């Protein structure tokens with residue numbers, strides 16, 4: 001199994017989850033400027049969108065889209081208990097969290113970090129993002145994990161997106177729940193190992 005990755009990008013989320021699961025995998029680093037991997041492959045030859053996260057689970061067979069990669073890992077390694085039992089109410093809460101993190105938080109940061117995106121649109125986007133992350137902050141002031149049932153792949157994904165805050169954003173310092181969550185995440189051996197392997 002190979003995880004396509006760029007250090008610190010969305011691929012860090014499945015990377016953490018794979019380490020939480022004790023999975024055997026290798027990293028294949030992608031150069032986004034050229035679209036080539038460090039194994040000399042053109043990413044789009046095996047994975048047409050070229051977006052991360054993406055996991056090659058067998059030669060030429062790629063599980064893609066970060067929320068789906070996260071669910072795939074949780075299902076492949078049930079002993080790691082990274083997701084509630086499939087089909088339960090709590091499982092769909094996890095699916096909603098993963099979708100919201102991908103569409104509201106991950107995508108917002110992609111545009112906020114894009115120097116060509118207009119400033120007025122960035123302000124609108126930042127306000128919407130703040131509303132979402134403030135809601136997560138309120139949850140994390142009351143408990144340690146996003147799901148009431150405990151640690152899950154949603155925590156891995158949310159953690160990674162929260163490392164992308166813009167340097168001049170004043171909001172993160174006001175979010176006590178998210179700050180404590182980030183400290184707990186950074187203390188996890190899987191997070192430390194994934195970050196170290198990515199040179200972060």
Ligand SMILES: N[C@@H](CCC(=O)N[C@@H](CS)C(=O)NCC(=O)O)C(=O)O
Nearest residue numbers: 009010050051052053065066067102
């Ligand atoms: N819908 C995709 C979007 C992922 C995405 O845009 N990832 C960024 C990295 S954080 C990426 O691949 N950027 C490179 C590119 O768009 O070529 C997902 O959720 O996995």
